Amino acid sequence: MTENEMTSNESTESTSTAEAAASSPDPSGDPLVEQSIDVEGTNETTGTTGKPVIESRDLNVFYGETQALQDVNLAIPEKQVTAMIGPSGCGKSTFLRCINRMNDLIDAARVEGDLYFEGKNVYDDDVDPVALRRRIGMVFQHPNPFPKSIYDNVAYGLQIQNQTENLDEKVETALKRAALWDEVKDQLDKSALDLSGGQQQRLCIARAIAVDPDVILMDEPASALDPIATSKIEDLIEELAEEYTVVIVTHNMQQAARISDKTAVFLTGGELVEFDDTDKIFENPDSQRVEDYITGKFG
Amino acid sequence: MATREPETGWHGEQSDVNHLRGRAFEATCLALTAFGLVSVLLLLLFVAKDAFRPLSADTGWLATYAATVLVPLAALGVYYYRLDEPAGEVAYVTSGLPVVGLLLTGGFAVLFIELLSVLEWFALLISLAVAGGLIVAHGRLRSKAALERLAVMFLAPILTVFGLPPTEFNWFVTDAAAALGLDFGLYYRVISLREAIMLLPFVPTDWAMLLLTLVLPVAGAAGWFVGQRRDSRRDSLAVVGITTVFAVLGVVAGPLLGIGTDIWLLLITFAILPLGVYVEGVVRRGEGVRGLAFPVIAVLGVAVGSVVTGVLGFAGPESWLDWGFLTSATSRTAADAGIYPAMVGSVMMIIVIVLTTFPVGVGAAIYLEEYAPSTGLMGKFVTLIEINIGNLAGVPSVVYGLLGLALFIRILNWPQGSVIVAGLAVGLLILPIVIISAQEAIRSVPDSLRQASYGMGATRWQTIRQVVLPEAIPGILTGTILALGRAIGETAPLLMIGAAASVRLAPNSFFDVASMMPRQIFTWSSELDPAFRHGVLAAGVVTLLAVLLVMNATAIVIRNRYQRTG
Numbered sequence: 001m002t003e004n005e006m007t008s009n010e011s012t013e014s015t016s017t018a019e020a021a022a023s024s025p026d027p028s029g030d031p032l033v034e035q036s037i038d039v040e041g042t043n044e045t046t047g048t049t050g051k052p053v054i055e056s057r058d059l060n061v062f063y064g065e066t067q068a069l070q071d072v073n074l075a076i077p078e079k080q081v082t083a084m085i086g087p088s089g090c091g092k093s094t095f096l097r098c099i100n101r102m103n104d105l106i107d108a109a110r111v112e113g114d115l116y117f118e119g120k121n122v123y124d125d126d127v128d129p130v131a132l133r134r135r136i137g138m139v140f141q142h143p144n145p146f147p148k149s150i151y152d153n154v155a156y157g158l159q160i161q162n163q164t165e166n167l168d169e170k171v172e173t174a175l176k177r178a179a180l181w182d183e184v185k186d187q188l189d190k191s192a193l194d195l196s197g198g199q200q201q202r203l204c205i206a207r208a209i210a211v212d213p214d215v216i217l218m219d220e221p222a223s224a225l226d227p228i229a230t231s232k233i234e235d236l237i238e239e240l241a242e243e244y245t246v247v248i249v250t251h252n253m254q255q256a257a258r259i260s261d262k263t264a265v266f267l268t269g270g271e272l273v274e275f276d277d278t279d280k281i282f283e284n285p286d287s288q289r290v291e292d293y294i295t296g297k298f299g
Numbered sequence: 300m301a302t303r304e305p306e307t308g309w310h311g312e313q314s315d316v317n318h319l320r321g322r323a324f325e326a327t328c329l330a331l332t333a334f335g336l337v338s339v340l341l342l343l344l345f346v347a348k349d350a351f352r353p354l355s356a357d358t359g360w361l362a363t364y365a366a367t368v369l370v371p372l373a374a375l376g377v378y379y380y381r382l383d384e385p386a387g388e389v390a391y392v393t394s395g396l397p398v399v400g401l402l403l404t405g406g407f408a409v410l411f412i413e414l415l416s417v418l419e420w421f422a423l424l425i426s427l428a429v430a431g432g433l434i435v436a437h438g439r440l441r442s443k444a445a446l447e448r449l450a451v452m453f454l455a456p457i458l459t460v461f462g463l464p465p466t467e468f469n470w471f472v473t474d475a476a477a478a479l480g481l482d483f484g485l486y487y488r489v490i491s492l493r494e495a496i497m498l499l500p501f502v503p504t505d506w507a508m509l510l511l512t513l514v515l516p517v518a519g520a521a522g523w524f525v526g527q528r529r530d531s532r533r534d535s536l537a538v539v540g541i542t543t544v545f546a547v548l549g550v551v552a553g554p555l556l557g558i559g560t561d562i563w564l565l566l567i568t569f570a571i572l573p574l575g576v577y578v579e580g581v582v583r584r585g586e587g588v589r590g591l592a593f594p595v596i597a598v599l600g601v602a603v604g605s606v607v608t609g610v611l612g613f614a615g616p617e618s619w620l621d622w623g624f625l626t627s628a629t630s631r632t633a634a635d636a637g638i639y640p641a642m643v644g645s646v647m648m649i650i651v652i653v654l655t656t657f658p659v660g661v662g663a664a665i666y667l668e669e670y671a672p673s674t675g676l677m678g679k680f681v682t683l684i685e686i687n688i689g690n691l692a693g694v695p696s697v698v699y700g701l702l703g704l705a706l707f708i709r710i711l712n713w714p715q716g717s718v719i720v721a722g723l724a725v726g727l728l729i730l731p732i733v734i735i736s737a738q739e740a741i742r743s744v745p746d747s748l749r750q751a752s753y754g755m756g757a758t759r760w761q762t763i764r765q766v767v768l769p770e771a772i773p774g775i776l777t778g779t780i781l782a783l784g785r786a787i788g789e790t791a792p793l794l795m796i797g798a799a800a801s802v803r804l805a806p807n808s809f810f811d812v813a814s815m816m817p818r819q820i821f822t823w824s825s826e827l828d829p830a831f832r833h834g835v836l837a838a839g840v841v842t843l844l845a846v847l848l849v850m851n852a853t854a855i856v857i858r859n860r861y862q863r864t865g
């Protein structure tokens with residue numbers, strides 16, 4: 001623990017040594033090491049893939065006695081779509097909630113290890129989770145708009161953050177970006193609960209991007225939607241990735257393959273088995289278990 | 300594949316499904332419900348018969364009113380129900396609004412007669428308005444200084460309404476000091492804006508003050524509401540303008556018609572203005588206009604009925620519950636006895652309860668639901684507290700009376716049987732109920748909404764203020780109003796804290812000794828004269844039940860109002 005803290009304090013930027021050291025006992029860790037070197041390599045040479053904004057190191061999460069995440073080491077690159085896939089109950093949502101510290105709201109949850117956002121460990125004592133969540137927006141699995149008007153839903157984040165100049169304009173921009181504006185522009189005063197499920201989910205996305213966060217976390221945002229609404233949301237995610245870092249949990253392999261740049265595969269027990277470019281994961285994974293999972297031999 | 304013979308009887312009598320037990324259970328439940336409802340209804344009818352004594356009227360009187368009022372209204376009701384439901388709704392509102400308006404008018408009239416002079420009211424409202432203005436102005440000028448804002452929110456009303464130190468509580472401080480053997484008088488003080496206004500050598504007339512502080516604000520609010528609804532500035536201005544013209548006309552013409560100017564202004568504000576706005580809206584929309592016939596026919600029917608019975612000399616019932624009963628004090632003779640002072644006492648007691656129990660109870664509920672830890676040692680402690688709040692809700696009311704007696708009268712030395720002591724003792728009694736129902740309401744706000752709010756980077760306070768409370772308020776209010784209904788009928792605590800058995804004068808301040816409706820009813824129940832025990836008592840019970848009914852109806856209206864708007 002102390003050694004880990006020391007390394008992280010000394011070098012938050014150069015991660016390869018820390019990660020290699022941390023993951024070496026893990027038998028499935030080899031691709032990870034390569035991976036992190038790979039990311040940094042591309043970063044230095046081409047500059048097209050962003051530098052990592054979110055990095056977890058030896059992240060363990062427990063709910064009471066049960067362990068939900070095991071030694072997760074992961075570096076999420078900036079302004080790309082990173083997908084998380086894996087069987088139900090393997091800890092994908094848990095990992096997502098670690099990033100913006102929504103786990104703080106669950107009494108039973110205990111987080112060990114480090115998670116860096118822009119070089120700062122978010123579990124340090126001097127980090128205010130409220131400030132963190134203002135930079136990292138979240139869209140939940142089930143659409144959860146407030147029982148307020150459409151306008152008030154989108155304006156909510158701006159109001160609580162005191163950014164009330166040009167409110168109308170910002171609301172309109174957010175709704176346009178979420179591809180919802182044309183459907184609701186004449187009924188902004190209507191209750192958000194009167195929208196359809198797909199519209200509600202896009203409203204939640206508009207609500208999350210209205211405050212212009214750095215990262216958007218999405219937990220199965222399309223799981224309750226029909227194919228048309230789903231494809232709208234997928235288009236939207238690809239567009240968002242031009243400006244935001246998007247982390248998305250999904251159960252839909254095709255979706256992950258279609259929209260993500262990187263894919264992380266978690267398997268039962270909360271271990272991160274493989275993390276790599278999406279193409280590589282789906283065409284030629286290193287781990288046999290990942291291949292089995294993707295091809296549906298094992299779930 | 301199909302090896303079984305097709306069975307023909309699978310859907311009918313011979314099927315394996317057995318509904319017998321289910322049907323029997325359903326029938327039993329229905330019978331029990333009906334039994335409960337019918338017995339309560341019979342009891343109420345029985346009491347109402349004693350209170351109104353309809354059979355003491357001449358048959359002619361009954362027949363006349365049946366013909367002029369009951370039959371036409373019943374016919375209209377059937378017509379609405381069968382053929383014209385929107386009109387039924389309009390009839391319901393146009394009959395209900397004046398009743399509520401008259402109740403409010405009566406309430407304010409009593410307020411001005413018993414508690415405050417118009418000047419005191421004026422000074423209080425102006426001071427509150429100035430305090431509100433200060434708070435808003437500070438919020439605009441220095442929106443970032445949160446602590447300062449809290450201080451202003453707290454100090455501004457104290458400075459404008461009470462002054463420093465607040466005299467209202469001086470005697471309490473002095474008494475406490477005296478108990479410690481100190482002579483501690485607060486001789487120097489900053490007087491409040493309210494007191495300054497009352498010291499002015501020149502004050503406007505009563506009607507001008509009422510116009511400024513009651514008629515215009517209410518008319519303004521109604522105007523704003525209408526403007527919002529119809530998106531028209533002109534209509535808002537029209538509402539305010541017309542109301543003002545009516546008010547001034549009434550002030551000039553009122554004395555000629557024998558209506559006091561104050562009463563006239565109250566009537567305008569609470570009865571005529573809302574009714575006028577509603578009726579105008581109905582006529583403009585043109586939907587359910589026929590509903591307006593209902594109140595018109597009711598009024599006409601009563602008028603015609605009274606002329607006919609007057610001309611033919613039919614005598615009405617010798618009802619115990621009449622205008623005299625509601626407006627006079629109790630007396631040695633049953634015929635003159637009334638419930639007025641006890642009613643004022645009850646209402647003032649409710650005011651004390653609302654001002655103390657509501658904030659304390661809702662605050663506690665918010666803490667327990669939103670802030671209190673649920674794990675660790677503190678979590679165990681909180682669970683213990685929650686269990687005991689449940690237990691407190693079941694403690695007999697006599698015990699709360701005893702608590703009130705010990706705490707407020709023996710220890711704090713407050714006047715025995717005063718409104719404030721009664722209010723606090725009964726308030727303690729319903730506190731656990733308020734907490735539990737408020738907790739229930741807060742808990743019913745879905746967790747996904749809290750998650751959404753926290754996920755947006757809202758603080759806990761912002762989440763509670765903007766997401767949880769707006770959703771929970773209807774439930775909190777319904778629970779509280781039902782608890783208040785319980786409070787208004789409690790008798791045992793009033794006996795323990797020594798509320799007056801019967802009083803001739805209504806209380807003029809919260810520290811006056813008073814009687815309350817249930818206490819007065821209890822006194823009547825032990826009078827020797829049977830007229831008291833049968834007639835006056837029944838009239839008192841019906842009055843109490845009517846007040847309760849109004850409160851519960853308010854609760855239901857509030858709940859329905861907020862439920863599906865979102």
Ligand SMILES: Nc1ncnc2c1ncn2[C@@H]1O[C@H](COP(=O)(O)OP(=O)(O)OP(=O)(O)O)[C@@H](O)[C@H]1O
Nearest residue numbers: 063067068087088089090091092093094095106108
């Ligand atoms: N609030 C909680 N309290 C206790 N245990 C929890 C809680 N939330 C999750 N868990 C446990 O943690 C493990 C991981 O859960 P998590 O919700 O992260 O899975 P997931 O990968 O998102 O699954 P799914 O795909 O079904 O959403 C599960 O075994 C679950 O039982």
Ligand SMILES: [Mg+2]
Nearest residue numbers: 092093094219
């Ligand atoms: Mg999940």
